[in-house]
Amino acid sequence: MNFFKRAWLNVWAKKGRSVLLILVSSAILMFVLAGLLIRSAAVKATDQAKADVGATVTLSANRQAAFKKMQSSSSSTSKSSRPKMTLTPVKLSDATKISKLSNVKSTNVTSSTTVNAKSYDVVSTSTGMGSSNGGPGGMKSSASTGDTQIDGVTATSLTTAFSNSQSKITKGRGITAADKNTHNVVIENDLASQNDLTVGDTITVKEIAGDKAKVKLKVVGIYKASSTSTSASPMSADPANTMYTSYTLANTFKGSKYANTADSVTFNISNPAKVSSVKKAGKQLINTSKYALSTDDASYQTVKASMANVKSFANKIVWLVAIAGTIILALIVILMIRERRFEIGVLLSLGEARWKIMAQFFTEMLMVIVVAVAIAGAGGKFVGDQLGSQLVSQSTTTQTTATSSTGQPGGSGQPGGNGTRGGAGGPGSTTSTTSAKAADTDLDINVSAVDLAELGGFGLAITFLSIMIASGGILRLEPKKVLIS
Amino acid sequence: MLKTEGLGYWYQDKSEPLFQDINLTFEVGQSYAILGHSGTGKTTFLSLIAGLDKPKAGDILLDDRSLKKIGLTTYRRHDVSIVFQAYNLFTYMSPLNNLLTAMAITDAEHAGDKHFALRTLNDLGINEDLATRNVQHLSGGQQQRVAIARTMACDAQLVVADEPTGNLDEDNTKEVIAQFQKIAHDRQKCVIIVTHEPDVAAQCDHQYRLENKQFTQLA
Numbered sequence: 001m002n003f004f005k006r007a008w009l010n011v012w013a014k015k016g017r018s019v020l021l022i023l024v025s026s027a028i029l030m031f032v033l034a035g036l037l038i039r040s041a042a043v044k045a046t047d048q049a050k051a052d053v054g055a056t057v058t059l060s061a062n063r064q065a066a067f068k069k070m071q072s073s074s075s076s077t078s079k080s081s082r083p084k085m086t087l088t089p090v091k092l093s094d095a096t097k098i099s100k101l102s103n104v105k106s107t108n109v110t111s112s113t114t115v116n117a118k119s120y121d122v123v124s125t126s127t128g129m130g131s132s133n134g135g136p137g138g139m140k141s142s143a144s145t146g147d148t149q150i151d152g153v154t155a156t157s158l159t160t161a162f163s164n165s166q167s168k169i170t171k172g173r174g175i176t177a178a179d180k181n182t183h184n185v186v187i188e189n190d191l192a193s194q195n196d197l198t199v200g201d202t203i204t205v206k207e208i209a210g211d212k213a214k215v216k217l218k219v220v221g222i223y224k225a226s227s228t229s230t231s232a233s234p235m236s237a238d239p240a241n242t243m244y245t246s247y248t249l250a251n252t253f254k255g256s257k258y259a260n261t262a263d264s265v266t267f268n269i270s271n272p273a274k275v276s277s278v279k280k281a282g283k284q285l286i287n288t289s290k291y292a293l294s295t296d297d298a299s300y301q302t303v304k305a306s307m308a309n310v311k312s313f314a315n316k317i318v319w320l321v322a323i324a325g326t327i328i329l330a331l332i333v334i335l336m337i338r339e340r341r342f343e344i345g346v347l348l349s350l351g352e353a354r355w356k357i358m359a360q361f362f363t364e365m366l367m368v369i370v371v372a373v374a375i376a377g378a379g380g381k382f383v384g385d386q387l388g389s390q391l392v393s394q395s396t397t398t399q400t401t402a403t404s405s406t407g408q409p410g411g412s413g414q415p416g417g418n419g420t421r422g423g424a425g426g427p428g429s430t431t432s433t434t435s436a437k438a439a440d441t442d443l444d445i446n447v448s449a450v451d452l453a454e455l456g457g458f459g460l461a462i463t464f465l466s467i468m469i470a471s472g473g474i475l476r477l478e479p480k481k482v483l484i485s
Numbered sequence: 486m487l488k489t490e491g492l493g494y495w496y497q498d499k500s501e502p503l504f505q506d507i508n509l510t511f512e513v514g515q516s517y518a519i520l521g522h523s524g525t526g527k528t529t530f531l532s533l534i535a536g537l538d539k540p541k542a543g544d545i546l547l548d549d550r551s552l553k554k555i556g557l558t559t560y561r562r563h564d565v566s567i568v569f570q571a572y573n574l575f576t577y578m579s580p581l582n583n584l585l586t587a588m589a590i591t592d593a594e595h596a597g598d599k600h601f602a603l604r605t606l607n608d609l610g611i612n613e614d615l616a617t618r619n620v621q622h623l624s625g626g627q628q629q630r631v632a633i634a635r636t637m638a639c640d641a642q643l644v645v646a647d648e649p650t651g652n653l654d655e656d657n658t659k660e661v662i663a664q665f666q667k668i669a670h671d672r673q674k675c676v677i678i679v680t681h682e683p684d685v686a687a688q689c690d691h692q693y694r695l696e697n698k699q700f701t702q703l704a
């Protein structure tokens with residue numbers, strides 16, 4: 001393999017040219033690597049988003065079907081009697097069946113109603129612009145409404161308000177599954193301070209429905225609601241007047257026929273990609289004319305879309321740089337072959353095969369590329385970091401704009417290498433994550449052995465192709481014309 | 486060993502050949518000079534014999550085998566060794582590596598033998614110090630001696646040279662021609678030198694003149 005030795009002698013003897021070639025190749029490969037790194041980081045981030053970002057399936061009454069039924073009955077009956085839209089409360093037995101499907105991580109039953117304050121004074125909003133806290137959309141089952149909103153849940157930690165930190169427990173504890181069938185309650189901070197209530201105190205409320213009984217409740221925790229409520233509605237009460245209880249207690253307030261029912265049941269899905277399959281399987285288990293299953297994986301879709309953007313951009317970088325790099329190197333090799341046509345002529349006059357001359361050039365470039373891969377491997381992380389954070393902040397901004405324009409309350413998903421925390425989606429949705437860190441927008445850029453191997457592959461391909469493109473110069477070269485003037 | 490049969494060559498116009506119907510024979514152990522004015526076609530003739538180009542008419546036979554049959558690349562690798570006016574050495578190598586490279590490409594008997602290469606160079610006045618420097622740091626005469634050493638280190642029976650003394654002074658010219666004589670007589674090769682200098686031609690065993698599209702042997 002004499003061409004190998006020749007290649008080495010040439011690369012070594014022409015150090016200046018070799019260094020220049022190494023620099024050019026390093027620059028090309030650095031961008032290829034940056035693209036590869038961003039792409040693999042985007043894949044990783046998307047995978048992580050699947051694990052981190054919540055997605056939910058909610059079981060509730062089928063409003064559309066009920067509305068249709070109301071319309072048809074209104075046309076058949078006399079116009080004087082107003083038709084009533086009857087919504088069937090969700091049966092807990094149905095919810096239990098769905099909760100046993102695979103990929104269902106946790107289940108939150110919500111049942112809301114109102115009661116009237118007895119032993120305490122409600123907080124009144126002077127502006128009259130108070131708003132409900134955007135909690136589970138409850139069906140107001142009674143025509144008359146009490147001054148205290150009761151949000152019955154399985155656990156407060158499973159609700160949207162608490163999971164995305166709009167509300168926080170400040171004293172005591174939240175409602176948990178263990179509070180089922182108890183009279184434990186979690187009240188708002190403003191209500192507590194106005195009435196001098198603290199954890200352990202007992203309050204009394206008066207039912208609106210049924211026998212209008214007085215019920216004693218035990219305060220087990222105090223929460224602070226975020227004041228930034230969005231949907232202002234003059235009719236609704238101050239958010240401070242919302243109490244959390246177990247859904248069983250809320251059902252009791254509503255009346256005995258509401259036992260083992262719920263307004264809606266929200267299922268947290270462990271793998272957001274599986275949301276639609278859970279919905280499909282769930283539909284088999286319920287009476288779809290009465291109940292509906294809705295999905296919310298907006299946060300996941302946001303992260304997924306923004307990472308897909310990053311990924312496709314990274315792919316474009318890889319291929320554009322690879323193609324541009326091949327062309328640049330090919331041009332350099334073409335010039336190099338011109339400059340060395342005497343040498344090629346001598347080799348041909350000695351009877352060297354043309355393919356071995358090409359092999360010599362290929363080997364020379366390969367020696368250059370090996371060094372360039374090492375340099376690019378060291379520098380690619382830097383370029384990838386810069387480019388990656390630039391890309392992510394851009395695509396995040398785009399995604400946030402897109403999300404907010406759809407009018408969804410709650411922050412958009414914030415993709416990030418070690419975070420990819422998704423904020424809340426629409427009302428009634430619940431995310432399993434706790435915080436949305438706006439500052440954490442870095443992709444996790446790391447040069448792995450696989451990345452380096454892939455880079456080496458690209459280097460090899462670029463070298464091979466550029467030599468192939470330039471090889472016409474060797475194949476056409478006539479030693480007589482070169483050597484004999 | 487080498488024979489031309491009805492050899493003819495022209496560049497553009499067939500009716501204006503450089504030479505036509507040439508029948509010559511070259512033997513091992515002999516040196517031949519080809520004289521002629523500038524532009525008569527000496528170099529063109531040599532390029533055919535060296536296997537760098539194909540004849541337009543006739544044929545060239547090596548030991549009765551046509552070069553077409555042998556294949557020009559194989560012929561150049563094994564059977565012919567060329568010395569150029571411009572030396573044409575590998576500029577990025579030392580004289581030693583120039584020899585080793587040529588020996589490796591031509592599958593020479595001594596391929597890879599560094600000591601043989603150094604000895605060959607030393608015989609031509611290139612000592613080890615010169616032999617391991619970059620070849621561009623040598624004088625013209627020294628470089629041409631390296632080129633001659635290269636033909637000696639390879640096993641080709643046929644050595645062709647195009648104006649090998651064209652860039653050399655009187656002393657170096659004498660030395661180089663003496664070396665070509667040695668190659669022919671001591672190493673039993675066939676040496677064909679193209680030159681326009683009668684003094685140089687006079688030192689060879691046989692002289693031909695290319696004139697009016699024909700080769701004529703001088704007495």
Ligand SMILES: Nc1ncnc2c1ncn2[C@@H]1O[C@H](COP(=O)(O)OP(=O)(O)O)[C@@H](O)[C@H]1O
Binds near residue numbers: 496
């Ligand atoms: N590649 C070529 N194309 C056309 N004409 C050529 C070419 N090479 C040489 N010639 C012409 O052929 C003639 C012979 O050239 P050459 O063999 O180099 O002569 P010499 O070596 O005797 O000086 C010259 O007139 C030259 O101009």
Ligand SMILES: [Mg+2]
Binds near residue numbers: 527528529
């Ligand atoms: Mg000439």
